[in-house]
Amino acid sequence: MDQIAAILRENPEDKILAFTCNWCSYAGADLAGISRYDYPTTVRGIRVMCSGRISVKFILEAFRLGAGMVLLSGCRLTETGSDCHYISGNVWAEKRARRIEGMLERVGIDKRRFRLEWVSAAEGDKWADIIRAMTKQLKEMGHEHIVTENKRVRPALEEQIAKLAPKAAPAAQVRSSKGVDE
Numbered sequence: 001m002d003q004i005a006a007i008l009r010e011n012p013e014d015k016i017l018a019f020t021c022n023w024c025s026y027a028g029a030d031l032a033g034i035s036r037y038d039y040p041t042t043v044r045g046i047r048v049m050c051s052g053r054i055s056v057k058f059i060l061e062a063f064r065l066g067a068g069m070v071l072l073s074g075c076r077l078t079e080t081g082s083d084c085h086y087i088s089g090n091v092w093a094e095k096r097a098r099r100i101e102g103m104l105e106r107v108g109i110d111k112r113r114f115r116l117e118w119v120s121a122a123e124g125d126k127w128a129d130i131i132r133a134m135t136k137q138l139k140e141m142g143h144e145h146i147v148t149e150n151k152r153v154r155p156a157l158e159e160q161i162a163k164l165a166p167k168a169a170p171a172a173q174v175r176s177s178k179g180v181d182e
Helices: 002-007 025-034 056-064 089-107 124-141 143-164
Strands: 016-021 043-048 069-074 114-118
Touching (some): 025 069, 056 069, 056 089, 069 089, 069 124, 089 143, 114 124
Parallel strands (some): 016 069, 069 114
């Protein structure tokens, strides 16, 4: 959560926040840089071990803090199988992404602002293409549209995040050696 807040501290509406899995999509993004593929600087990444570990709460928090767009990217998932290092992490990520899409739609966030993409470590060109396409979409939606939408949906996002917060356990009473509550 601290990384999300730090990335979105300034001009969040102009940024694409990307959650990338360590093994594939992060490596694909790295390959794009090493290969010097041309793509915009609108993207800011958070490297995670697996796309399947991304909490709904992270995505909602990114939008609550004003992110222009959010990208969830992991190891390739195709009709014939999964390249996930954790066997089915990307299957879980896909299920979670569909749930997130529904939540975002209910609170009133434009569905184009959240995207799920599979990028292998060898697909630096694909990473660059995705970021170029998302940046184009971000500019087409317009800064003011995103700012207005963010203000309108913030209370609903805060409500959804509160629902996802773990319930606090009742505080245990402390007894002194004399058996009296302190």
